[in-house]
Amino acid sequence: MKDENRTIIWPVYLDSKKTKSEGRKIPKEQAVSSPKIREITQAAKKLRLNPSVEKYKSYPASWWEGSGRIIVDKKMSKKEILIKLSNLINSSRKDK
Numbered sequence: 001m002k003d004e005n006r007t008i009i010w011p012v013y014l015d016s017k018k019t020k021s022e023g024r025k026i027p028k029e030q031a032v033s034s035p036k037i038r039e040i041t042q043a044a045k046k047l048r049l050n051p052s053v054e055k056y057k058s059y060p061a062s063w064w065e066g067s068g069r070i071i072v073d074k075k076m077s078k079k080e081i082l083i084k085l086s087n088l089i090n091s092s093r094k095d096k
Helices: 037-046 060-065 078-095
Strands: 006-009 052-054 069-073
Touching: 006 078, 037 069, 037 078
Parallel strands: none
Antiparallel strands: 006 069, 052 069
């Protein structure tokens, strides 16, 4: 059963190395190079989105990659969530 209050985040949605047709959902300028599940989860925790990780799931269009996915609370639109996650990941990478 689908939970209307949760949404799925695949790493490909934030990946600057992917094209829109390959699954990226945000502008390339705001995207992250090869985002990791751990990074997305940490950013989702900072946004208090209650993330749960399913690391053995695969994005349907690239099932051979075995990327995993994160399910988060839907407190805003999906695009807003993706942009905020990407901004947090980019800023945490700059801090290192």
